[in-house]
Amino acid sequence: MAEPIDAHLIEALVQTESVWRGRFLDVRRDTVALPSGVHTTREYIVHPGAVMVVPLLPDGRLVMERQFRHPMGRVMLEFPAGKIDAGEAPFTCAVRELAEETGYRAAEWARAGVLHNAIAYSTEGIEIWFARGLTAGPAQLDAGEFLDVVAHTATELDALCASGEVTDAKTLIGLLWLQKWQAGQWPIMWQALSVLS
């Protein structure tokens, strides 16, 4: 959080305005007072937050998705992820999205952290969860959701990131967390599904 020592950096909210609201995007334009006292505007998306899951198969491979992303105009390779529903706990969202999109249920879960993917213009935070002890089941995609479930080894994913074939930010950060955890450098605490639910 901002310390008093940051008074020379902090902007103060003067007024908030909802300027456009669609089916998905909620666009705000706030007036803020800069540290100098001058007023300016900040335009951004209010986002409910999201969860990404790094799902580990018993053989060490990672469950991933190939999905067409309209703003990119192409199919992207990603870790499973999805938006948090109103009032939903992030962990509940993680379990739900993994099951809906891939069919997998996990016996053990660990929260790694959170990432903020567009700090200049979105409130979105993506919680990063690991899942293991996977059992396969039927996916239950939302109407209008089309994706392929695939599996890659960590070595394959590493190579796809190094070569620029994977460019999705959350997925790159999933690889970072995975390799740090595997190297024993960034610990995560596994908990049974029954404890977390």
Added chain:
Amino acid sequence: MAEPIDAHLIEALVQTESVWRGRFLDVRRDTVALPSGVHTTREYIVHPGAVMVVPLLPDGRLVMERQFRHPMGRVMLEFPAGKIDAGEAPFTCAVRELAEETGYRAAEWARAGVLHNAIAYSTEGIEIWFARGLTAGPAQLDAGEFLDVVAHTATELDALCASGEVTDAKTLIGLLWLQKWQAGQWPIMWQALSVLS
């Protein structure tokens, strides 16, 4: 790019509509045909793209910034970055943003890759550049831009990312690229400023 094999994933553009345009955000709502043929809408931001710089001081420390981010409501620790101006080459943007925001000029540059930070709702791509052979000079902040320039060792940054104090996605990916390059795993090609300019 999408292969014919991905016909079961690909959405086709039917119509594009500009729904709100501010000083910074350009919001579109496109109608697309899903692989099933059903029409739906996709709402997203059209973004000019951005560049992030991972600047290496002679002693190995990294030049970073502390900046208040209104959508986050707090000061964030980040690598220097900025939006590409109309018609500007990404490398030119990298040199300009590093100089404007931190005052540093770099003798050698290397392009690591690109990341896409909000593939569900923004066209933004952030090119990742490394810079070394730094010489200090005066920063030239835009009017309304307030930030602190700081320096951290890679070990310090690693600890700040592991603990959750650094959550900015581009900065986490900057750490990933930095450590992969330092480990000799993800090569980057250094070029003199004079060659690139």
